[in-house]
Amino acid sequence: MAQKKRPKRRGYMLEELASMELLERADDAAQKNAKPLSRRYIEKHNRHRQEELERLREMIMAETLPEPTYRIRRQYVNGKWRNIALQDYYPWRLLNAAVAILLMEDLQPTLLLDVTACIKGRGIHFGLKRLRTAIRRHPEYTHFVKADFCKFYESLPHDSLEAMLRRHYKDERFIRLVMKLTTSLASGEDITKRLEDEARKKRHHAWSGDFRTAGKSVSEQDRP
Numbered sequence: 001m002a003q004k005k006r007p008k009r010r011g012y013m014l015e016e017l018a019s020m021e022l023l024e025r026a027d028d029a030a031q032k033n034a035k036p037l038s039r040r041y042i043e044k045h046n047r048h049r050q051e052e053l054e055r056l057r058e059m060i061m062a063e064t065l066p067e068p069t070y071r072i073r074r075q076y077v078n079g080k081w082r083n084i085a086l087q088d089y090y091p092w093r094l095l096n097a098a099v100a101i102l103l104m105e106d107l108q109p110t111l112l113l114d115v116t117a118c119i120k121g122r123g124i125h126f127g128l129k130r131l132r133t134a135i136r137r138h139p140e141y142t143h144f145v146k147a148d149f150c151k152f153y154e155s156l157p158h159d160s161l162e163a164m165l166r167r168h169y170k171d172e173r174f175i176r177l178v179m180k181l182t183t184s185l186a187s188g189e190d191i192t193k194r195l196e197d198e199a200r201k202k203r204h205h206a207w208s209g210d211f212r213t214a215g216k217s218v219s220e221q222d223r224p
Contacts, residue, residue, distance in 0.1 A: 009167070010106065013174035017098055018060040023053050026098035030089070041089040056091050063173060068092055068184040085185055092181075099178055106168055158183050 016022060027049070031042055045052055059065045069092070070085045077084075087093050108119065114130055116122040135141070149155070161182060165175050 009170040011170045013102065013169055013171040014060060014177070017102060017174065017177070018057045020053060020057065022098055022101060023057060023094070026101055027053065027094055029101070030094050030097040034089070034093075038089055038093075045090045045094075052090055056095065059091070060095075060177070063177075065091070065095075065177070065180070068181065070185055096181060099181060103178075153185075 034042055068087065070087055073084045073086055075082055075084045087096075104119075111119075114127070116124070116127040116130075158179070162175065162179055165178060169175060
């Protein structure tokens, strides 16, 4: 069987990223998904939108973007206190949205169909439908394992991320920019020690479940 030919790596990505059409698309997408607390920053940006997009375009092409900045906010999410890293809307969240548009166009076709997180048209209902289909096709399997990556973003291997980008792109300037965006947030302490501390904590939730309860609420599962 002939080996499938590997697609050519794309070049001139920085020029695509700096196009006004893409930046305007990213601006619209970022504003649509923004939290209510960001509205005053967005309103400030919109008063000078065209000028700021032009300035962002120039910074991208000249590679003169400043170092990314973050504000850490303590927030209770899904039953756990978390440190949420926040960035200014302009230029960082806008730029992140633009990079995401380009990456998703190339990388989404390489993902398994069962990957549903943050993919348009593949939300929780799509994932639940896929799970129920698998249950019907394989009735011999009655349990599933629930797992999670501890400190995922902080422990993501940077060399693996860069290698993945190089498999798809040959524009060194674009790769440098993406790595700058994705690896600029330091954990502030040794990540290995944090992972070991997490492993020592007692976990009081179930790590497995019955397939027959998939998609049901806790109250529904507890009913006789």
